Amino acid sequence: MNVIWGIENYRSKSRPVCLALGNFDGVHKGHQLLIRTTVEKAAARGGESVAFIFDPHPTQVLAPDKAPRLLITPRRKAELLEKIGLDTLIYAPFTREIAVWQPLDFVQQILIGRFQVSEVCVGFNYTFGHRGAGTPEMLKQFGKQLGFGVEIIDPVVYDGEPISSSLVREAMEDGDIHKAYQMLGYYPLIEGVVVEGEHRGSTIGFPTANLGVEPVYHLPGKGVYAALAEVDNKIHQCVVNIGNKPTFHPEYPLAIEAHIMDFNGDIYGKNMRISLRAKIRDEQRFASIDELVAQIARDKERSLEIIKLASRDSLNGSESL
Numbered sequence: 001m002n003v004i005w006g007i008e009n010y011r012s013k014s015r016p017v018c019l020a021l022g023n024f025d026g027v028h029k030g031h032q033l034l035i036r037t038t039v040e041k042a043a044a045r046g047g048e049s050v051a052f053i054f055d056p057h058p059t060q061v062l063a064p065d066k067a068p069r070l071l072i073t074p075r076r077k078a079e080l081l082e083k084i085g086l087d088t089l090i091y092a093p094f095t096r097e098i099a100v101w102q103p104l105d106f107v108q109q110i111l112i113g114r115f116q117v118s119e120v121c122v123g124f125n126y127t128f129g130h131r132g133a134g135t136p137e138m139l140k141q142f143g144k145q146l147g148f149g150v151e152i153i154d155p156v157v158y159d160g161e162p163i164s165s166s167l168v169r170e171a172m173e174d175g176d177i178h179k180a181y182q183m184l185g186y187y188p189l190i191e192g193v194v195v196e197g198e199h200r201g202s203t204i205g206f207p208t209a210n211l212g213v214e215p216v217y218h219l220p221g222k223g224v225y226a227a228l229a230e231v232d233n234k235i236h237q238c239v240v241n242i243g244n245k246p247t248f249h250p251e252y253p254l255a256i257e258a259h260i261m262d263f264n265g266d267i268y269g270k271n272m273r274i275s276l277r278a279k280i281r282d283e284q285r286f287a288s289i290d291e292l293v294a295q296i297a298r299d300k301e302r303s304l305e306i307i308k309l310a311s312r313d314s315l316n317g318s319e320s321l
Contacts (some may be wrong), residue, residue: 001082006053007092007114011059016118019111020086022126022258023057025165026071028184030123030156037153038121039085047118049087052110053077054094060216061094069218071165073191080186083150103134107142119149124162126152158183163219172220175279187310190219190240190256190274194231194267197257206296207264208241208257211272219256224280226303229260237261239303240274243283261300278306 004010020038024031035051042049055074059067072080078089101109106128111117115220120139128134140150155162163183172188180188190213197210209229213219222243229238238260244252258274280302286292 001078001086003078003089004088004090007090010088010090010114012116013048016042016045018042018045018047018049018119018121019115019117019282020049020051020121022051022123022127023053024051024077024081025057025068026184027077028135028163028165028168029158030153030163032080032084032185033156034121034123034153035081035084035086037151039087041119041121041151044045045118049085050090050114050115051081051086051088052090052092054098055091056094058094058099060287061096062099067216068111068166068169070216071168071218072189073217076189100130103138105129105141106134108144109138111148112146117148119151121151121153123153124155126167131153154182161195169218172218175221175223175225175282177220177225177276177278178281187277188220191217192256192272194270194272196268197255205306206259206293206300209267209272211256211258211274213256219254220276222254222283224283224299226277226280226306227258228275228277228307229258230275231260231267231270236263237304237307238274239280239299240276241283259296259300261304277303277310280306 018038018041019051020035022031022034023136024035038051041047057067057070074091081089083206094142111120120143122136122139124136126136126139128139135148138150140152143150159162159179161167168183168188171177171183190211192213194209194213195212198209220242223241225240225242227238227240229236237259240256240258242254242256244254256274258272280299286295
């Protein structure tokens, strides 16, 4: 798959373009259906399947205080879209100048002016143009007038509700990794850089890697999780604590600590990806260090059991893509 930063760097391949529009945060099962439809339509026409995504997310530019925290990084999004078979992914910067475009401006400037689209695929709740005034039905009318097709993708439903990035976030906040997995089709991830911590884990026999995650990304609820960690292209079993270290501090910034089993290498400053498998328990304060150590040992054993049960699944979630 070709990943392009900046729409000005896109070069037409002189074949029909089938374009997917949206942000696709999380690339959940609804997004996957939309992208698969785009890929299939492009293949039927002998064309190119393209996804056009504004980055940063428009809400981060227009109302940063209200912007939802993102489920995945642009790199992870590209990996998932490539697995579905997309030909080209374009990340385009969203600006305040673009924000005031009317819906027809967006269609003329982007869909016609840049892509000369043959067909466009959008979700049932897609909006575009100034203040989100454009709707899928409006886009379909523009298509009839300007000569391109529009496919509106119905929602994919889980447990009676249309799957959405917001529902995935809610599941993660509740620590319901199974529900998040069912909506995503892969296990939810945390990604960041290994940073210096307090080094307390080493003193009690359970050294941890502290993960620094950019504040723009969403985190699951506090607690202890069974997980796999990927670092230096190797996968390790681990148990992860997300919380404020109440046994040691009355108040402490939220920390993500991964005890990587059977591993003691130096990974400070390296990128790490944690794939959550299940929540083991809530975070709690212990009366003594001995109680904490005993509980961590039980958490470790429980994490190994959970990972063993899910051993058929890969870290990258390819089983459902």
